[in-house]
Amino acid sequence: MFHKVKRIAALASIACxxxxxxxxxxxxxxxxxxxxxxxxxxxFRSYExxxxxxxxxxxxxxxxxxxxxxxxxxxxxxxxxxxxxxxxARGLDGNADLQVDFVFKTELRPNPTFVSYFGAMKGIDDPxxxxxxxxxxxxxxxxxxxGTYISTxxxxxxxxxxxxxxxxxSTPEYEKNFGAPSVFTLANGMKVFAGPRDDAFYFDSGATFxxxxxxxxxxxxxxxxxxxxxxxxxxxxxxxxxISLIAVEVPINFLTADASVPTDPKALNAKVGVWASTHxxxxxxxxxxxxxxxxxxxxxxxxxxxxxxxxxxxxxxxxDFWNRSDPANDQQFARFIGDPFFASGILGGVFGLxxxxxxxxxxxxxxxxxITRIDLTIAPTAMGNQNRLGPLAGDTAGWPFGGRRPxxxxxDIGFRALGGVLVPGFGVAPNTxxxxxxxxxxxxxxxxxxxxxxxxxxxxxxxxxxxxxxxMVTGQ
Amino acid sequence: MKRIAISVLFVPxxxxxxxxxxxxxxxxxxxxxxxDRLLTESTSSLxxxxxxxxxxxxxxxxxxxxxxxxxxxxxxxxxxRESMDYAYLDRAAxxxxxxxxxxxxxxxAARLRTEIALDRHExxxxxxxxxxxxxxxxxxxxxxxxxxxxxxxMGDYDKAGEAYQKMVNLRPDLSSYNxxxxxxxxxxxxxxxxxxxxxxISAGSPMPENTAWCEVELGKLxxxxxxxxxxxxxxxxxxxxxxxxxxALAGLAQTYAAQNDWKQAIxxxxxxxxxxxLPDYVAALFDYYTAAGxxxxxxxxxELIQVIDQLxxxxxEKANRNIAMIYADHDWNLxxxxxxxxxxxxxRGDIYTYDxxxxxxxxxxxxxxxxxxxxxxLLLGTPEASFYYHAGLIANALGKKDEARTQLKKxxxxxxxxxxxxxxxxxxALQELS
Numbered sequence: 001m002f003h004k005v006k007r008i009a010a011l012a013s014i015a016c017x018x019x020x021x022x023x024x025x026x027x028x029x030x031x032x033x034x035x036x037x038x039x040x041x042x043x044f045r046s047y048e049x050x051x052x053x054x055x056x057x058x059x060x061x062x063x064x065x066x067x068x069x070x071x072x073x074x075x076x077x078x079x080x081x082x083x084x085x086x087x088x089a090r091g092l093d094g095n096a097d098l099q100v101d102f103v104f105k106t107e108l109r110p111n112p113t114f115v116s117y118f119g120a121m122k123g124i125d126d127p128x129x130x131x132x133x134x135x136x137x138x139x140x141x142x143x144x145x146x147g148t149y150i151s152t153x154x155x156x157x158x159x160x161x162x163x164x165x166x167x168x169x170s171t172p173e174y175e176k177n178f179g180a181p182s183v184f185t186l187a188n189g190m191k192v193f194a195g196p197r198d199d200a201f202y203f204d205s206g207a208t209f210x211x212x213x214x215x216x217x218x219x220x221x222x223x224x225x226x227x228x229x230x231x232x233x234x235x236x237x238x239x240x241x242x243i244s245l246i247a248v249e250v251p252i253n254f255l256t257a258d259a260s261v262p263t264d265p266k267a268l269n270a271k272v273g274v275w276a277s278t279h280x281x282x283x284x285x286x287x288x289x290x291x292x293x294x295x296x297x298x299x300x301x302x303x304x305x306x307x308x309x310x311x312x313x314x315x316x317x318x319x320d321f322w323n324r325s326d327p328a329n330d331q332q333f334a335r336f337i338g339d340p341f342f343a344s345g346i347l348g349g350v351f352g353l354x355x356x357x358x359x360x361x362x363x364x365x366x367x368x369x370x371i372t373r374i375d376l377t378i379a380p381t382a383m384g385n386q387n388r389l390g391p392l393a394g395d396t397a398g399w400p401f402g403g404r405r406p407x408x409x410x411x412d413i414g415f416r417a418l419g420g421v422l423v424p425g426f427g428v429a430p431n432t433x434x435x436x437x438x439x440x441x442x443x444x445x446x447x448x449x450x451x452x453x454x455x456x457x458x459x460x461x462x463x464x465x466x467x468x469x470x471x472m473v474t475g476q
Numbered sequence: 477m478k479r480i481a482i483s484v485l486f487v488p489x490x491x492x493x494x495x496x497x498x499x500x501x502x503x504x505x506x507x508x509x510x511x512d513r514l515l516t517e518s519t520s521s522l523x524x525x526x527x528x529x530x531x532x533x534x535x536x537x538x539x540x541x542x543x544x545x546x547x548x549x550x551x552x553x554x555x556x557r558e559s560m561d562y563a564y565l566d567r568a569a570x571x572x573x574x575x576x577x578x579x580x581x582x583x584x585a586a587r588l589r590t591e592i593a594l595d596r597h598e599x600x601x602x603x604x605x606x607x608x609x610x611x612x613x614x615x616x617x618x619x620x621x622x623x624x625x626x627x628x629x630m631g632d633y634d635k636a637g638e639a640y641q642k643m644v645n646l647r648p649d650l651s652s653y654n655x656x657x658x659x660x661x662x663x664x665x666x667x668x669x670x671x672x673x674x675x676x677i678s679a680g681s682p683m684p685e686n687t688a689w690c691e692v693e694l695g696k697l698x699x700x701x702x703x704x705x706x707x708x709x710x711x712x713x714x715x716x717x718x719x720x721x722x723x724a725l726a727g728l729a730q731t732y733a734a735q736n737d738w739k740q741a742i743x744x745x746x747x748x749x750x751x752x753x754l755p756d757y758v759a760a761l762f763d764y765y766t767a768a769g770x771x772x773x774x775x776x777x778x779e780l781i782q783v784i785d786q787l788x789x790x791x792x793e794k795a796n797r798n799i800a801m802i803y804a805d806h807d808w809n810l811x812x813x814x815x816x817x818x819x820x821x822x823x824r825g826d827i828y829t830y831d832x833x834x835x836x837x838x839x840x841x842x843x844x845x846x847x848x849x850x851x852x853x854l855l856l857g858t859p860e861a862s863f864y865y866h867a868g869l870i871a872n873a874l875g876k877k878d879e880a881r882t883q884l885k886k887x888x889x890x891x892x893x894x895x896x897x898x899x900x901x902x903x904x905a906l907q908e909l910s
Contacts, residue, residue, distance in 0.1 A: 317613035
């Protein structure tokens with residue numbers, strides 16, 4: 001009897017459910033995309049020994065990869081076209097002149113288990129890699145209409161995605177056996193890489209739930225706090241996570257309109273602009289004899305130019321529209337970008353800082369169109385001499401003039417730019433000392449392609465007790 | 477409880493305005509932009525329950541930030557998807573009403589509100605909301621999706637198709653692809669339905685349940701076309717992606733049932749039922765126990781369905797095509813079956829509702845009306861074996877023997893094991909006609 005009462009009581013709670021369980025088809029509605037979600041774009045002259053005549057472009061997608069995510073490991077999507085866009089003419093108007101596309105294909109190799117990777121693997125050709133992903137590259141010159149299709153490296157080997165860092169048993173000496181061998185040199189001399197890496201982005205995630213503390217000493221950094229690695233307190237909220245990186249290293253003259261290597265910063269071809277975009281194919285919803293679904297047009301679903309997440313400043317009703325549009329039309333969004341930079345309210349009112357008056361053409365010049373600009377005549381700074389504050393500390397090879405490097409503290413540079421340091425007369429303390437207090441990545445950066453450090457290993461990364469593998473150098 | 481706080485919380489560090497209680501939305505937007513990105517991406521690896529507690533805490537810390545309340549409502553809605561616990565839907569609704577009360581033009585809240593209307597089967601309302609939102613922002617794919625959903629339930633397939641096509645054209649992703657795949661299936665193109673659903677899965681979602689949902693739909697497509705091995709693999713993949721996912725367990729159970737492996741079918745369906753006690757699962761267990769000769773257990777399931785329906789009646793439930801179908805399938809409470817099927821027609825007009833109505837009418841001896849309703853169900857040529865089975869028996873009752881034979885043959889060709897109980901009955905009926 002009690003059992004029956006209990007059961008009925010349990011059913012009472014789902015009595016309401018039965019009405020709705022008369023199912024309507026509740027297809028998911030996405031608040032965020034996953035595989036087409038672009039995070040950061042990096043563009044910089046290579047600071048690898050002997051390779052300063054090269055430029056590196058890399059894009060990171062699918063942030064916040066928990067290294068312990070097995071058995072569903074992150075991979076690139078076969079349904080996404082990942083694209084680097086280069087604008088090298090017409091005064092950098094935000095129209096593409098050159099495109100480098102990456103398209104991926106997943107192969108599920110015969111597998112007696114359900115795991116994607118198995119056993120102690122020896123290298124990137126190991127039979128234990130059941131989830132095997134390769135890619136092809138298409139290079140398009142939009143002026144000449146010429147297209148080049150590349151599916152192998154200079155030795156005829158397929159271009160494969162680097163496998164995940166599973167740990168010392170499964171992927172021993174990761175960087176030596178899996179990371180570095182996944183860098184391929186193409187017949188045309190370019191270098192490419194696709195696979196998981198450490199997320200080089202860093203930003204203080206702020207105080208804890210129950211207090212509204214600011215971590216000392218931000219927001220105004222002095223002395224030791226203003227140099228790498230900063231002082232104890234601020235915590236890099238992005239520490240311990242991986243991203244998926246697509247990187248390509250090209251000769252400088254690959255990017256310029258006249259295929260030359262510019263030497264004069266005042267020359268027209270000295271600067272190029274770059275942005276990354278992701279695309280997917282449309283399909284027709286209803287079948288018809290003349291509608292083969294695989295040949296639908298590609299639609300752009302995301303883009304990234306500058307590092308300050310311009311997209312996040314666009315109001316929600318216009319987000320999809322912004323994602324679909326080209327930088328060439330970014331003037332229409334200037335009113336959303338311009339507003340946050342009129343920072344006189346807080347910085348001026350509360351801190352008493354002198355901030356340049358509107359219009360902030362210095363800021364708009366960087367963000368409209370929203371592309372990362374690189375002056376190709378600026379020589380790269382050797383890694384040991386790089387300053388995270390880039391041009392604001394005399395290291396012009398960084399954001400926003402020399403492209404953007406993994407070391408550039410775009411958060412602090414951005415806040416100081418907000419304070420007006422790019423405007424003559426306003427480059428004074430304390431505007432020059434603003435920052436979030438996190439001054440470096442959790443893991444040391446690399447000095448060779450692809451420059452992002454090796455990914456965090458799965459087995460070392462613990463989600464328990466609120467840790468997130470902060471600052472662990474895997475040494476693999 | 478895990479200290480989620482450490483890796484994920486977000487109060488402005490730079491702008492002292494927070495501590496001073498000042499808010500200047502325009503000036504703070506830069507930091508907010510970074511924090512929103514951090515918030516979104518870091519929570520992508522958290523479970524829905526963790527999202528909920530995190531957002532609840534964020535709201536306590538910053539009650540004036542409406543965005544956090546919208547995020548909470550969104551998390552509640554996701555919780556409903558995963559648990560079928562509709563109390564969360566009411567919570568989501570009250571959060572959104574509060575947001576819209578504070579800010580009538582809050583787009584984020586307005587757009588979420590449509591999802592709630594859909595979940596409550598308020599399809600006309602959902603269509604109205606969607607239309608208004610497409611006027612507000614014609615370029616946002618979300619609203620064309622919800623419009624398509626509402627119109628599909630109402631049976632306006634032409635306009636639904638247009639809305640879904642707009643959705644895909646604006647943004648090809650998991651949400652638009654899965655709808656396109658569904659439409660392909662409705663119109664009889666199962667091959668491309670499979671292809672497009674695979675594209676949806678490949679596109680992915682930060683919520684593993686979303687991708688698992690698509691994998692379950694793919695598994696069902698395989699089931700309906702008799703590809704049992706692929707079906708089983710796909711349901712297993714869904715379970716690894718989102719452990720304990722009840723529709724995947726139910727799908728797996730059906731795959732075993734299609735092979736007459738009653739022991740495994742019962743095992744998996746019991747797990748599905750334990751996760752979420754839906755009447756469809758109870759009815760399936762009745763069929764499996766019956767087939768396995770466990771009449772006592774079967775009787776318990778029958779009793780359970782009666783209890784569920786009684787609770788529904790006490791709650792004045794007048795529309796439920798799932799229970800209508802269960803009753804009609806088993807020749808139980810046929811009067812109530814018809815009432816429940818007719819009730820559905822008040823709020824929706826899709827082919828599945830017409831099919832349930834046709835079947836209930838047939839079982840109640842109203843053959844002519846059943847024939848009319850069945851025509852409507854077959855309008856799009858959807859390859860549901862059960863539709864043709866129903867059509868066959870109805871045709872037979874109307875004296876149309878040739879048509880009956882054709883329809884029943886088609887049912888069994890489409891999928892010889894389309895139902896643990898009905899497939900045998902379909903076979904018998906066809907034999908009698910030969």
